[in-house]
Amino acid sequence: MTPAPASQPPSIPDVSEMLCFSVYSAEHAFTQLYRPLLDKLKLTYPQYLVMVTLWGRDGRTVKELGGILFLDSSTLTPLLKRLEAAGLVTRTRNPKDEREVLLHLTKEGHALRGHAAEIARCIQDAVGLDGETINAIRASIDDIRDRLQSVERS
């Protein structure tokens, strides 16, 4: 007597064999690895991504930032208010178009950049793969993301 009839009608793959779960769990692993490193800077991982974007270029609008990070303003507004409260960024309305909010790094915000470079090195070491290999994997993942996004829009 078998303990259970193997599996009901439509067979669903094991969660560990699903691509979406690989991505989901890898995302968790990155977040967990970043957490103790970012704690020293009093930044969360999404806040860090925002800071990286602003270190690249200052004076962007919330909309532009959201376009880069694929985040909506309802996520960014409270996050940016926390960064403002922490003294890392300023949020000012664009005088040319009062609908827009311009984001600028403060002196303290710029100063964090140095520590962030160390963190990037830590993460590189943790992944432990050469740049060539990482770029190839990154290209694959970006390809999948773009495919998913093009379906979303259709």
Added chain:
Amino acid sequence: MTPAPASQPPSIPDVSEMLCFSVYSAEHAFTQLYRPLLDKLKLTYPQYLVMVTLWGRDGRTVKELGGILFLDSSTLTPLLKRLEAAGLVTRTRNPKDEREVLLHLTKEGHALRGHAAEIARCIQDAVGLDGETINAIRASIDDIRDRLQSVERS
């Protein structure tokens, strides 16, 4: 005359060139693609992952489920209570060890499995890559996840 002095002291890569961001944004893209499909089942994406795990095998503890999905009880308890309230799972203390909570699918929980198979097909189509290619990428991502996790533990 260059428009800006290239970059301040330590150079941080563009966010779009960071592996962690690829994973982060791909995760978003999956969530966004799943959302309208799962809305029909009144499930969120993390709830769906829990259901997939339970469709694979019933009667697990919260601990076991968390081990598979890399989630802890403070995330799973409220999520499972919502699934219970939706009539999809039951949560009962293990009489053999009252510390544990056993998770079982209800008839309604089992019934959803059929719809889920359709969703899996939709996602496959969205990715639009053959199984061979997907498996290779999945292996790469899982490898990175495992590397990150082994560093976390050390």
Added chain:
DNA sequence: CATAAATAGATCGTACACAAATTAATCGTA
């Protein structure tokens, strides 16, 4: 067998993440 240590869940506080609704400013077109 009594009590300390370990374990499994649950609770609480903080911070994303997003849909839907709201407010304010700008644009398009008659």
Added chain:
DNA sequence: TACGATTAATTTGTGTACGATCTATTTATG
């Protein structure tokens, strides 16, 4: 130029996520 449509950001409500803490139960050790 008036005014409806569009746009940018904010607010609100729901649902993850997780660290820290707490409770209840089981296990280990004297």
